[in-house]
Amino acid sequence: MKVLVIGAGLGGLTLAQGLRRAGIEVAVYERDGALGRPQGVSLHLDDRGITALRGCLPSAQAAMIEATMGGLREQTLSLSEVDGRLAVVAAQPSSARPGRQTHRPLLRAVLLTGLEDAVRFGAEFTRFERQPDGTVRAWFADGSTDTADVLVGADGIGSAVRRQYLPQAQVVDSGRRMLMGATALHLAPELPDLISDNPAVVRMRDTKMVLGALRFASPPAVARQRFLPALRHSAAAVEDYLMWALPGPADDLPPALQRIVDEAWPEMTSTLRIGLIPPIPAWPASPVTALGDAVHLAPGFGGNLAMQDAHRLCAALIEADRGQFHLLDVIGAYEETMRNSVQVKASA
Template sequence: MKVIVVGAGVGGLTLAQGLRREGIEVRVYERDGPQRRRQGVSLHLDDRGMTALSACLPPAHLKMAQAAMGRQRDRTQVLSEVAGELTVVRSEPLNGGAGGVRAGRQVDRPLLRAVLLHGLEDAVRFGAPFTRFETRANGTVRVYFGDGSVDTADALIGADGVGSAVRRQLLPQVRVIDTGKRMLMGAAPLATVADTVLLTRIGDNATSAQVRGRIVVLGVLRFTEPPVTARDRWLPDLHAAAVTGAEDYVMWAMPVTPDQLGSADSPHSVWHRARSLARGLPAPLLDVIDGAWPHATVALRIGMIPPTPAWPAGPVTVIGDAIHAAPGFGGNLAMRDAYRLRDALARTARGQEDLVAAIGAVEHDMRSDNHAVKPVSAAQHRSASHSRWHE
């Protein structure tokens, strides 16, 4: 059995690792180059994502992935100014109530992605944008890519995000809705706030500062173990800048309007726009944005996909942001989709279940998730994952 995965994000790579552990041939095609994915520096990993990683990754990879995470985050809180001081004015548990955010851990996205890519070097092809697929009479799928390559497999999985090119052909009736929301995101070295009251106020909580008419979402990532030390123990041949350059940091995000964002697009221009919009904020918040890494600053537009009616199952499907309306924790749903699909495809490879029936059952579960999702508010946290798409 052979599977083609389009998209080398956390969902696609979790699936690829899981399939390889099951002895299933897998090929991953990614539109961008190895270093060109701009999705923000961190995401919030809850029990769904952690369960998927535990099931799909080899033991050493899992240990290294855990080293990419910070401490447990059990609460969400709101800061405001009280008598001129940033003060916690509301605190609530992250219990996942009504489809909301669950407790979990902040994880460094570049480092997690480096771990997920490790061992798949021979299976991942970068700079190969998907263009179209054809289902063949014998049930296989022929897939065409923008670099001129063609490949054939038993199943094609679109893990290519909210702007999924696979979904556009498979489900042309599904359209992404632009919510009109934009998000500026970045990170600053933890030393930027080490001597301020802000670090004490944030702790390990998902925090939203609502002051002077603006919202700044904050999250501290203190690695549970130095990534280089963990690498030397678990994956000594993982040679990636995401490991050697890792340091503790504070993630920040600012919701803005399209007019406020303007034409800013490159990391440096987005960082300068964020600094401009932050003027007038209390000094500790301004210091975080002024001290941010310009290269890690991104502007994301938030897209939603309405719940999708059932469609006929086949050898082509989509997972993660390509089908879920889940700004705020889409990475966890993508990894859970990958885990479910890994199991379904493994049963098919063992002759225990028909391929189309297995994929159809996973799609049913994904649609059920889609109807149950509650959008995340800025007051909770947007340090999870966000949507950027190209139409």
């Protein structure tokens, strides 16, 4: 069996790692160049993401990620100004599943390690065509093509695979915008003691700001030496930091918060639009399928769902490859589970 994966994001790379580990031929096509663009700062990895990574990655890659995660995040803190200083004024159980922070560029670099010969960068997928022999042919912007038994759209929110395959699915702009960034932890020395590893919502004057510290359990450079020397050296060159998000206007920040924003790493600062994909009615299975943000958006845990999809789809394709079940049956079963778990989460 040969599988084409469109998109070298979290889901596409997790799938490619799992397929390669099972000895299935896989080719990944990524629109961005090898260095890519910033794809976020840190990611709250819960049991779904961890299980998927353990299930799909070689043990060295999985160990590298687990060794460098932050501490357990179980509750969300509320912070405000008390007697001129920031203080915790409330704590409640987190609405997210318990998990740990991971540094997103590091996670992606680890996911790419070992797949260098399988990923083609600068390759923008444009369309596919199902062939009479049951295979699928994919076209790219430079005119090149590739053909395989299965085509997987793992190409994120703007998915070109979804646009052609499931045109009834629409991305809706939620209207929410967010400024996000990361600032070296030593520039806000009082905060780690205050919030530990938990996410915190600061409310001061008319400002709301979300904060979280990532203190690597093991420094990435040390973990790289121990677990994954093949990892790109620069991917492990990062110090502990404070991740922050401003969901509202940032015109008149109190000085303590203004400093965090002013000192942020420019390459990690970006403005985001939050979109939604309303649930898509079931569709018949075919050799074209999709995972992650290409078919569902779940603000705050979409990365975990993308990796969970990848793990499930990988298991399904292995069954088909071994002749245990028919290809379209396993793809249909994967898609039904994926649709159901997204709808349960969306209404939870």
